[in-house]
Amino acid sequence: MQRSAPARESAPLRSDIPFVASLVPASPRDTAPGLAVRASKGFASWLKGALVVLGVMYIVLGFVLSFGVSVVSRVDWGPSGMTNTVERSIAADQMKPFMLTPDPSIAPDEAGLAFQSLQPANQHGGAYRYRDVPDRPAVPWRTWKIDQTLFNGFNRSSWDGPNNTTILAQVKKGFSPKEKELLRVIATAPAWKKYDLFARAASADLVGGRFDLPLSPDATMWAMPVPKFAATKEFAYASVSRAAWHLSEGRKDSAEFALRSTISFGRVMAANSSTPIEQLIGNVITGIGSAGLRELYTITGDPRLATMPVVDTKAGRFAAEVPAEIRELGRGTQAEIRDRLIYIATTPTFSRAVRMTALTNLSISTCTSFTGIVAGPSGSVRAAFDQARRDLGRYPGELALIDVAEDGPSRFGQLDAQSTDETMNAAYILSRIYFNPRLGMCALMSANVPLFNAIK
Numbered sequence: 460m461q462r463s464a465p466a467r468e469s470a471p472l473r474s475d476i477p478f479v480a481s482l483v484p485a486s487p488r489d490t491a492p493g494l495a496v497r498a499s500k501g502f503a504s505w506l507k508g509a510l511v512v513l514g515v516m517y518i519v520l521g522f523v524l525s526f527g528v529s530v531v532s533r534v535d536w537g538p539s540g541m542t543n544t545v546e547r548s549i550a551a552d553q554m555k556p557f558m559l560t561p562d563p564s565i566a567p568d569e570a571g572l573a574f575q576s577l578q579p580a581n582q583h584g585g586a587y588r589y590r591d592v593p594d595r596p597a598v599p600w601r602t603w604k605i606d607q608t609l610f611n612g613f614n615r616s617s618w619d620g621p622n623n624t625t626i627l628a629q630v631k632k633g634f635s636p637k638e639k640e641l642l643r644v645i646a647t648a649p650a651w652k653k654y655d656l657f658a659r660a661a662s663a664d665l666v667g668g669r670f671d672l673p674l675s676p677d678a679t680m681w682a683m684p685v686p687k688f689a690a691t692k693e694f695a696y697a698s699v700s701r702a703a704w705h706l707s708e709g710r711k712d713s714a715e716f717a718l719r720s721t722i723s724f725g726r727v728m729a730a731n732s733s734t735p736i737e738q739l740i741g742n743v744i745t746g747i748g749s750a751g752l753r754e755l756y757t758i759t760g761d762p763r764l765a766t767m768p769v770v771d772t773k774a775g776r777f778a779a780e781v782p783a784e785i786r787e788l789g790r791g792t793q794a795e796i797r798d799r800l801i802y803i804a805t806t807p808t809f810s811r812a813v814r815m816t817a818l819t820n821l822s823i824s825t826c827t828s829f830t831g832i833v834a835g836p837s838g839s840v841r842a843a844f845d846q847a848r849r850d851l852g853r854y855p856g857e858l859a860l861i862d863v864a865e866d867g868p869s870r871f872g873q874l875d876a877q878s879t880d881e882t883m884n885a886a887y888i889l890s891r892i893y894f895n896p897r898l899g900m901c902a903l904m905s906a907n908v909p910l911f912n913a914i915k
Contacts, residue, residue, distance in 0.1 A: 541785045541813065542778070544735045548810055549777040551725065551742040553768040554749050558723040559716075561661040567854055570660035571668015573653040574686075574728070577694065578669075584684045586677035587670050596649035600697060601690075609638050618693035620645065623747060626703045627754045634707060642704035645697055646717075654694055658723035663731040667856025674859045680819045680867070683860075685736045691728075692740060695721045695747035702751060711759055718755060721748030731811065733860055738812040746770050785813075793827045797840070800824065804843045807850055814851055815864065818844060822867025826901035836865070 576592045579601070600620050610621045610629060617623065621642070634642065657663065669686075698721040705713035722745050729741030749770040756764035784799045803809055804817035821840050825831030836844075844865045852858035 541735075541788055541816070542781050544738060544813060544816075545781050545785050545810070546777045547742045548729060548738060549780055550770055551729065551745040551749075554722045554745055554770055555726060557719055557749070557752060557767070558726055559655075559659050559719050562659040563661050565656060565660040567660070567662050567664040568667055570657050570663035570727070571665050571856075573657045573660075573668070574663065574665060575669045576653050577650060577657075577691070578687055579690050582684070582687075584670070585682055586675040586679070587682070587684055588675065590669060590671055596653055598650045599644050599648050600693065605641060606637070609635075609641065618689070618696045620693075620697055621700045621703070623696045623699040623751065624754075626700050627706065627751065627758060630703050630707045631758070639704075639707065642700055642707070646701040646704035648697075650694070651701065654698075654724060655720050658720040658727060660727055662853070663727055664854040664856050665728075665731050665737070666733060666860050667854050670856065672855055672859060674856075674863060678863050680860075680864050683734070683863075685734060686740060688736075688740055692743060692747070695725070695744040698748065699751040702755060706755070706758075711755075714755055715752070718748050718752040721745075722752065724748070729810070729812075733812060733815045733857065735812050735816055738810060782809075793824070797821065797824050797827075801839060801843045805846045811851065814847065815860070818847055818861065819864045819867070822864055825867070836867075841865075 572590065572592065575590055576595045577598070580592075580595055582589050600618065603619070605619070610626060698717050702714035702717040705711075705717060725741045725743070725745030725748060727741070728744065729738045732738040732741060749767075753764065753767055753769075755761070756767065784802050788796065788799050788803075790796075800817045800821045804814050804821060806814070809817075821843055822836065824840065825836050831837065844861060847861050848858060852861050
């Protein structure tokens with residue numbers, strides 16, 4: 460009989476073999492995190508990285524833009540523009556003794572609305588809403604078609620009427636009945652009543668007279684419409700024909716009044732302007748009236764001709780009289796330029812237009828430093844605006860315009876972003892990404908895009 464093998468004993472457990480967790484099947488409770496958890500962690504990681512990148516870009520962009528605007532400002536705020544404005548005004552101010560006597564009973568708002576009534580009716584001001592003019596007077600030369608053979612030729616380059624440089628000399632030769640009638644129509648146009656009213660005003664609210672108040676939140680200094688250059692200046696040319704008609708009728712005093720009214724119109728406009736272009740138009744108008752009055756005095760042998768200055772608003776005869784702060788404006792460091800702008804903006808002896816321009820540039824000067832781009836204007840800039848509200852803003856319209864100037868780059872976020880200009884659209888996107896409208900406006904400045912063309 461065969462014997463069965465003895466039973467084998469189980470081998471003892473060994474404790475010297477290392478335990479490998481991965482070899483042990485995972486229980487259901489040990490599975491990897493769910494999709495929602497992984498997505499949440501992934502988004503948090505992406506967001507953290509994106510914020511870091513955006514933060515770094517913000518700092519880099521701020522420094523790059525501040526450098527770019529600093530370079531642009533040396534050109535745009537250089538002495539040539541300001542110097543020219545101040546010098547032309549010095550030349551035109553010589554004619555103050557030949558102005559009409561101001562009438563203090565004419566209210567500033569009345570004068571401003573009279574000026575607006577002389578502008579064409581079909582104006583479009585964008586964010587600036589023009590005031591309605593219920594009694595806009597007729598201006599016949601804006602609608603007529605006349606015989607170009609009259610008066611030995613017309614000054615077609617300036618306005619559709621007799622040449623202002625020759626019409627007074629033709630009085631002595633006489634006019635045909637047709638020419639005389641045309642001069643009569645010019646001289647008796649209803650618009651002269653408003654024209655003479657503005658010329659005799661002691662002061663004028665050109666902002667409140669032209670635009671509805673309060674100004675729109677979308678309004679910017681760069682988008683503010685200026686008076687129509689040709690439409691405003693043509694009154695000065697027409698005033699010489701007005702004087703010629705009175706002189707041909709034997710009314711020398713009326714002829715003189717017509718030309719002195721033009722001199723006054725230009726000075727009142729320049730003195731109450733808020734922009735250099737308005738002041739420029741006023742200076743040019745004074746120059747036209749001055750040339751006409753000199754011709755009248757020459758023809759009539761008036762002894763006052765000997766004391767009458769020659770007004771040449773294009774000459775450089777008054778460069779030495781331009782203050783040093785204007786001549787040196789675009790030179791030196793950004794801090795020095797800013798200090799000069801503050802001085803100009805807060806000094807009452809400078810014209811209103813020059814001070815407003817300095818205020819506007821002070822607002823933009825926030826783009827010349829990273830701190831300004833992030834935090835806005837410095838304390839000294841804000842103090843300059845506060846002082847301007849005390850001694851520059853006389854009327855509600857002017858105070859509203861100072862607020863618009865102070866907002867400066869901060870108003871970029873309210874502008875129309877549908878521009879086809881690529882720089883404009885890129886700047887708009889920057890301002891939206893970083894919730895900082897100054898960044899967008901500073902980007903435009905750094906790109907040296909003419910703001911009055913780029914901003915819609």
